[in-house]
Amino acid sequence: MAGYWKSESGGSRRLDSWIVPRVILAHHHQPSEVTGLPPDEEEAATEQRAAKTWLQDAATPGGVSTDKWRVWWRGNTLFHELVELALRKSLFPTGSQVTQLLVQGVRAENLRSPDLQSTDIAPHQRLLTECSGWAVSREMPPESRKAWTCVYSTRRDGRSWSTFQASIESKGALLLVVKEKQHNTFGAYIDSEIKKGPSWHGNSQNFLFGNGVVYRTTGFNDHYQYFNYGKETLPNGLGVGGQLGHFGLWIDCGFVLGSSSPAATFASPRLSAQSDFTIDAVEVWLVRPSKLFDGASIAGGAPSVVETHAEAAALLELANRPMYSRNNI
Structure with a gap:
């Protein structure tokens, strides 16, 4: 580290x-x-x-x-x-x-632990502890080390791909924590917004972690993150590093199985006990909201961007431009 x-x-x-x-x-x-x-x-x-x-x-x-x-x-x-x-x-x-x-x-700020905001999840049910959160936060950019909000948890929200997808897509920098049935826990830091598409995206701030080790990008390729669903000929799920079909970390859209393979993107080994694993639990923490959001609006407490720019929203509607929901930007 x-x-x-x-x-x-x-x-x-x-x-x-x-x-x-x-x-x-x-x-x-x-x-x-x-x-x-x-x-x-x-x-x-x-x-x-x-x-x-x-x-x-x-x-x-x-x-x-x-x-x-x-x-x-x-x-x-x-x-x-x-x-x-x-x-x-x-x-x-x-x-x-x-x-x-x-x-x-x-x-x-380099000594301070992030503020883990998950009052609706008992500490003993969380995958991410205060200690592990502090350790992994040391590897993140300073702006990602402040307040973290748990936006998805299988133990709180159930095992649902649609809920998972809605919780992570275009929200900001995320920390993904996965526990497999064989009790190994590992995950990924995703620095830029996750966006649906057939190609790789993201940036070199991403990293994988597991067994107490952080695996940073090597520059070998730019396969930082992949996110797709509803396609017949391409993988449907969330992947970090590696190659299509051989991801450094992969969560399948069926939300039952995942996989991990050695990845040149991070010079990382297989993180799970076996290449294919059964998902036991998943947590996602929003560690830095995108500019379109703030922590309160994600939690439902503050008005959305559309609501704070009502005049512009009205003009768009008059021009017959497609609009996002006022509650879901």
Whole structure:
């Protein structure tokens, strides 16, 4: 995962690199071995042995190997930042001058969790938790990290393609979260409006995520998103990345089955346990409304664009131009 915020000073990082090995060493209480090395080299060797033992302890039998753990540690910048933040708060009291100096340059919006607006869904029924929402939001553009509205949930709205389609089409930037029957949860961030059509559209801000990893666009192709329905010769459903018939993530319009394949668009592996999977639950969060909408109008609380421009609407009607419903732009 990409970095989320960076301190302008390297002092805290040097402090972390000094203190973490010593914390590990203190937990193991390993006696020094007589090596004949100079004191500095002997200390470094002891720290390396302690760290190696700690890595071996962290790798459960039959589970994650030390090599895989090292790869995860090196690639998970988010965890590094959380450790750094925890160390800062542990070592320096909140409000102290040192703390204020350490957090200078850190943008508040990069630390704030999005406001998840889903009062009609119990937290234990949501696929997206506060923690997972915060983690995935770090990968989004800043304007998509504020208030999120759950516009569709199978657990609230039932399993309906027509409801799903109406909830996502031309609404704005979306976060799609899918849970398969085999309990894996994965999804996609879709940055630009979803529009019905036979061709790919979207932009390079899109990404896929699963198993704690975010897969960003590679530039290999521009197959960012595909959305179609009511066609006989083309796939009907929502797809992100990959190729027609071999999508990085695919939700079929039957709304029972989905699929996931390795996708060069994001250099992503298969996200589901098997290529074809049975849908258990789906959630869609509107993370940034399009310019034609605002959060209140989507929720039904504010007038639509047509209603706020009644004069222009009347002229269009006089000219016999087709009009959208005042309640459904």
